[in-house]
Amino acid sequence: MILYFSLGYILLSSCKSKNTFSHHADSYYAHEYMAVSAREEASKTGAAILEKGGNAFDAAVAMHFVLAVTYPQAGNIGGGGFMVAQPASEEPVALDFREQAPAKAHEKVYLDEAGNVIPGMSILGHKASGVPGSVMGMFEIHRRYGTMPWSDLIQPAIHFALHGFVLTEKDVTELQEVIEELDSINGPNIFTYKKWKAGDTLKQPELAETLKRIALFGPDDFYRGETARLIIEEMKKHDNWIDSIDLTNYKAVWRKPLKGNFYGYEIITMPPPSSGGIALLQILFMLEQWKIHTLPFQSLRYIVTVAEAEKLAYADRSKYLGDPDFIRVPTDSLLSKNYLNQRIQDYGTPTKVTPASSIQPGKIFGFESEETTHFSVVDNKGNAVSITTTINSAYGSRVIVKSAGFIMNNEMDDFAVKPGVKNQFGLIGGKANAINPGKRMVSSMTPTIVKENGKIKMIVGSPGGATIITTVLQQLLNVLIFKQGMQQSCNHPRFHHQWIPDFLYLEESWKEKQNLLDSLGIAGYTIKIRPPIGRVSAILRTHDNRWEAGADRRGDNAAAGR
Numbered sequence: 038m039i040l041y042f043s044l045g046y047i048l049l050s051s052c053k054s055k056n057t058f059s060h061h062a063d064s065y066y067a068h069e070y071m072a073v074s075a076r077e078e079a080s081k082t083g084a085a086i087l088e089k090g091g092n093a094f095d096a097a098v099a100m101h102f103v104l105a106v107t108y109p110q111a112g113n114i115g116g117g118g119f120m121v122a123q124p125a126s127e128e129p130v131a132l133d134f135r136e137q138a139p140a141k142a143h144e145k146v147y148l149d150e151a152g153n154v155i156p157g158m159s160i161l162g163h164k165a166s167g168v169p170g171s172v173m174g175m176f177e178i179h180r181r182y183g184t185m186p187w188s189d190l191i192q193p194a195i196h197f198a199l200h201g202f203v204l205t206e207k208d209v210t211e212l213q214e215v216i217e218e219l220d221s222i223n224g225p226n227i228f229t230y231k232k233w234k235a236g237d238t239l240k241q242p243e244l245a246e247t248l249k250r251i252a253l254f255g256p257d258d259f260y261r262g263e264t265a266r267l268i269i270e271e272m273k274k275h276d277n278w279i280d281s282i283d284l285t286n287y288k289a290v291w292r293k294p295l296k297g298n299f300y301g302y303e304i305i306t307m308p309p310p311s312s313g314g315i316a317l318l319q320i321l322f323m324l325e326q327w328k329i330h331t332l333p334f335q336s337l338r339y340i341v342t343v344a345e346a347e348k349l350a351y352a353d354r355s356k357y358l359g360d361p362d363f364i365r366v367p368t369d370s371l372l373s374k375n376y377l378n379q380r381i382q383d384y385g386t387p388t389k390v391t392p393a394s395s396i397q398p399g400k401i402f403g404f405e406s407e408e409t410t411h412f413s414v415v416d417n418k419g420n421a422v423s424i425t426t427t428i429n430s431a432y433g434s435r436v437i438v439k440s441a442g443f444i445m446n447n448e449m450d451d452f453a454v455k456p457g458v459k460n461q462f463g464l465i466g467g468k469a470n471a472i473n474p475g476k477r478m479v480s481s482m483t484p485t486i487v488k489e490n491g492k493i494k495m496i497v498g499s500p501g502g503a504t505i506i507t508t509v510l511q512q513l514l515n516v517l518i519f520k521q522g523m524q525q526s527c528n529h530p531r532f533h534h535q536w537i538p539d540f541l542y543l544e545e546s547w548k549e550k551q552n553l554l555d556s557l558g559i560a561g562y563t564i565k566i567r568p569p570i571g572r573v574s575a576i577l578r579t580h581d582n583r584w585e586a587g588a589d590r591r592g593d594n595a596a597a598g599r
């Protein structure tokens with residue numbers, strides 16, 4: 038216990054002494070290394086690991102575990118995610134630690150006898166969960182690239198679980214929204230036994246014990262040991278939804294990242310089972326053909342051009358995206374210049390709005406939550422890491438594994454639970470994303486790295502369910518085409534179109550531009566004003582070779598570095 042406390046404490050105090058921390062500053066710069074995430078504690082931990090000589094992978098592993106404690110609405114050990122990384126002396130890599138459907142899952146598991154979707158079943162409670170991948174993912178990153186002892190990287194998380202972290206206004210608001218469900222599913226629990234206020238310190242002793250076991254035994258504890266036993270025990274009351282075989286069989290998979298070119302920049306992003314990389318590269322290709330750089334930033338023509346490209350990409354997503362270990366995803370075809378040029382030609386020029394009902398997925402020939410969280414890290418050794426991780430909705434399935442203190446994901450809702458029926462993000466899918474045992478559900482998570490002349494230019498990603506892809510897209514456009522700084526880019530109002538439903542979503546602040554909204558309405562869009570879109574954590578290399586943070590003010594995002 039003393040070891041856990043003191044090591045976590047040393048890491049944190051070494052960071053404090055360097056005055057390396059910025060929270061909601063206008064712009065924050067560092068010269069050597071930087072970590073940006075949804076929580077101050079995680080970013081400080083990342084910077085402290087880098088300060089001690091660890092690399093970006095060490096920092097990322099430590100940050101992931103700290104987020105599991107200090108950002109329980111999305112940080113996790115009960116969920117999964119993706120990493121895109123640029124190791125110093127290797128080709129870029131991608132790691133898929135997405136959840137898998139358990140063996141008991143099947144295509145009709147969320148349907149009643151009449152074949153209708155049972156409301157909420159894929160979102161709330163035990164059967165909403167896929168087999169978690171995060172612990173295996175972190176272990177795999179550490180096995181391949183880590184330089185510091187595994188156990189040391191988990192100490193800061195143990196420290197925050199034992200000694201607590203201070204809840205922010207946003208934490209309390211988000212917790213309030215799920216308090217009844219957390220109570221009804223779990224009975225009295227750590228999140229609901231008192232009415233939490235901003236400024237209170239939340240301690241999680243059961244989670245601390247789980248993290249101590251993971252520090253000692255690695256994934257053996259989570260997938261075969263005591264934590265596995267607690268998960269299995271939790272699932273016993275629910276038809277053994279996840280059992281020991283599901284846990285033992287879980288694997289994280291190294292995949293080849295997708296690469297594309299956009300105005301001379303190299304875009305490195307996540308392949309399937311994420312839809313994010315394919316959609317992002319499709320949209321970027323269309324926007325370059327449509328000469329997006331000639332349009333005034335966030336003008337009527339700019340928004341129409343971007344939104345129409347988004348609609349075409351999301352239509353393809355609905356038909357073709359699935360787990361590449363189960364179906365043949367036509368990645369090469371969907372990204373081929375011939376296919377995209379044909380799609381653009383069929384579409385015409387985006388000077389007018391085409392209703393979603395007139396857009397269909399393209400024809401391929403020769404088939405070859407909203408809560409989630411993203412963090413970005415760069416070190417002074419040439420490594421860059423971009424990780425998006427999730428339990429899907431805020432507080433996932435709301436199931437807290439008894440005596441283990443962590444929340445299970447509700448990622449099963451990212452499958453097409455019935456072809457053509459919308460999931461919680463309004464996204465539809467078909468056969469390619471149907472449920473099968475062991476299969477991974479399609480994701481929108483889009484961890485991305487941009488290079489310029491072979492050097493890291495930008496590390497970027499965001500939460501936001503279906504809006505992840507378009508949030509990442511807008512950071513690339515703002516920075517690469519409109520030459521904005523990283524924080525400036527984060528601060529700009531965002532918009533989003535996903536083909537179906539046929540709405541142009543705009544953040545609240547667009548209401549200040551009533552003339553533009555009127556023009557968008559006249560152009561043919563049905564406008565929906567909605568809560569903030571995305572919470573970006575990004576890093577940009579400036580022209581004078583500094584790192585600039587993008588720590589989104591829509592959340593409590595924070596940067597730390599030196």
Ligand code: GLY
Nearest residue numbers: 406429480481482
């Ligand atoms: N759970 C959100 C996503 O993976 O897209």
